[in-house]
Amino acid sequence: MAKSSKSVVIFSDIHVGSKVAVCSDSPEIIDGENYTPNKAQKALKKAWDLAISEISQKPDLLVINGEPIDGANPKSMGAGVWSTNLVDQIRDFKTLTKQIPTSKKLIFVRGSGYHVNVGGATNLEEIVAEEMKADRYRAYGGSGFTDYECNVEMNGKLFNFTHHIGFAQWEAYRTTALARELVKLHFENTRRGTHTDIAVRSHVHYYVEVRFKNTLGFTSPAWKFPDGFMYSRGIPTLPDVGCMEVIIESNGEIIVKPHIIEVEFKPKVMHV
Numbered sequence: 001m002a003k004s005s006k007s008v009v010i011f012s013d014i015h016v017g018s019k020v021a022v023c024s025d026s027p028e029i030i031d032g033e034n035y036t037p038n039k040a041q042k043a044l045k046k047a048w049d050l051a052i053s054e055i056s057q058k059p060d061l062l063v064i065n066g067e068p069i070d071g072a073n074p075k076s077m078g079a080g081v082w083s084t085n086l087v088d089q090i091r092d093f094k095t096l097t098k099q100i101p102t103s104k105k106l107i108f109v110r111g112s113g114y115h116v117n118v119g120g121a122t123n124l125e126e127i128v129a130e131e132m133k134a135d136r137y138r139a140y141g142g143s144g145f146t147d148y149e150c151n152v153e154m155n156g157k158l159f160n161f162t163h164h165i166g167f168a169q170w171e172a173y174r175t176t177a178l179a180r181e182l183v184k185l186h187f188e189n190t191r192r193g194t195h196t197d198i199a200v201r202s203h204v205h206y207y208v209e210v211r212f213k214n215t216l217g218f219t220s221p222a223w224k225f226p227d228g229f230m231y232s233r234g235i236p237t238l239p240d241v242g243c244m245e246v247i248i249e250s251n252g253e254i255i256v257k258p259h260i261i262e263v264e265f266k267p268k269v270m271h272v
Helices: 037-054 084-099 124-131 171-187
Strands: 006-011 061-064 105-109 149-154 159-164 197-203 208-211 214-217 242-249 254-259
Touching: 037 242, 061 084, 061 149, 061 171, 105 124, 149 242, 159 242, 171 197, 171 208, 171 214, 208 242, 214 254
Parallel strands: 006 061, 061 105, 159 197, 197 214
Antiparallel strands: 006 242, 149 159, 208 214, 242 254
8 A cells, every 4th residue: 555545444333331241341330339331331342443453554544433432222221222321322432542543633423412412402423523633524524523424535535424324134125225325425426515435334333345336335343332222123233343444546546445253253152
């Protein structure tokens, strides 16, 4: 890779606070003793360390593409989280991100309100972004550190980030929503005033990539195993775990590097 290449690293759906999501080795709880990670969390932490070790160069930009924390889980009365104190969750998220190679710029994109909004008005991603001195960004103007959409130019290539995209449980249909998104962006080039080269989506907890002649897109992996909610529609699909790295060479060549970590997560079998 040329020295003039630039890169972006994308983490999303980290869900710190969930009992089935990644956490640091010893999360601190304000109103109690330190939390002891369970077997699944320890496996995810090893995957976190490995994914970060695979990042090939110090990124010019780090994007948190939604849902750094799991939130208080009000619908389950907090049963799925190791602390309903969101300060604990935020603090542990910041501990984890300190491991990621320092980037010149940091951007947060907003995720699902259920995880990151308090009372429907206070957005925790906005608070975390300000605390971590992220770059201010609002897609259509205004003051703030976060938005639901973000557009970034790097070595002549334009990224379009947003968190949500349609979900497909069956692998054969996972490209459909992403391909539809790329086509929509293509037909809105004139109205948007620019051509999107790389569309980045998250939320679905799996990695899939679609490429056309002049554009590509992918969904980013996650850091949370299925919780009780995910079982509400039957046996859930296990997530892809990891992060994404995209390198843009000085000549405009795009190199997409999925850092997907295989994590052993098998259900226990009772022998009778």
